[in-house]
Amino acid sequence: MAEKIPLSLTVNGTAHTLAVTPERTLLDVLREELRATGTKRGCDQGSCGACMVLVDGEPVFSCLSLALPLRGRDITTIEGLGAGSELHPVQQALVQHGAVQCGFCMPGIVLTAKALLDANPHPTVEEIRQALGSNVCRCSGYAKVVGAIASLGEPSGQKPPTGGQP
Ligand code: FES
Numbered sequence: 001m002a003e004k005i006p007l008s009l010t011v012n013g014t015a016h017t018l019a020v021t022p023e024r025t026l027l028d029v030l031r032e033e034l035r036a037t038g039t040k041r042g043c044d045q046g047s048c049g050a051c052m053v054l055v056d057g058e059p060v061f062s063c064l065s066l067a068l069p070l071r072g073r074d075i076t077t078i079e080g081l082g083a084g085s086e087l088h089p090v091q092q093a094l095v096q097h098g099a100v101q102c103g104f105c106m107p108g109i110v111l112t113a114k115a116l117l118d119a120n121p122h123p124t125v126e127e128i129r130q131a132l133g134s135n136v137c138r139c140s141g142y143a144k145v146v147g148a149i150a151s152l153g154e155p156s157g158q159k160p161p162t163g164g165q166p
């Protein structure tokens with residue numbers, strides 16, 4: 001078995017120091033070492049977006065990201081959003097628009113949407129669809145997801161999305 005190597009990183013504002021083998025992914029570390037199981041393991045090969053987290057504010061597939069190169073980085077998972085029992089505004093909007101069905105895709109979608117809105121507070125529907133291009137949802141048909149995110153940015157002159165792929 002490969003030797004474990006020390007790894008320090010910050011997850012949701014808390015500094016952690018662990019020892020991990022070189023093949024461990026960020027998803028492995030989050031779910032199995034830190035028990036941050038809000039980050040989902042779907043395809044485990046970069047195709048579904050269920051494992052999406054933010055690294056220094058940018059969405060990444062945690063299933064494809066080896067943990068050791070992330071030494072010193074700042075990770076945000078779904079557990080880091082909201083305050084106590086209060087949902088993050090993206091989560092509130094998704095609930096209010098009836099976009100949450102089985103919910104498996106939602107941690108990834110919420111974090112992708114947060115990154116988009118942080119960088120671009122008034123995205124167009126097209127920009128939202130583009131941003132969500134790596135997030136698969138098998139339940140919603142995407143229209144309500146896109147509509148929820150659009151409502152936060154209040155884009156002017158946009159018609160509500162009518163469905164289809166993001
Ligand atoms: S589990 Fe990482 S992209 Fe599907």
Ligand code: FES
Pocket residue numbers: 099100101102103104105106136137138139140
């Ligand atoms: S709500 Fe079920 S996969 Fe998106």
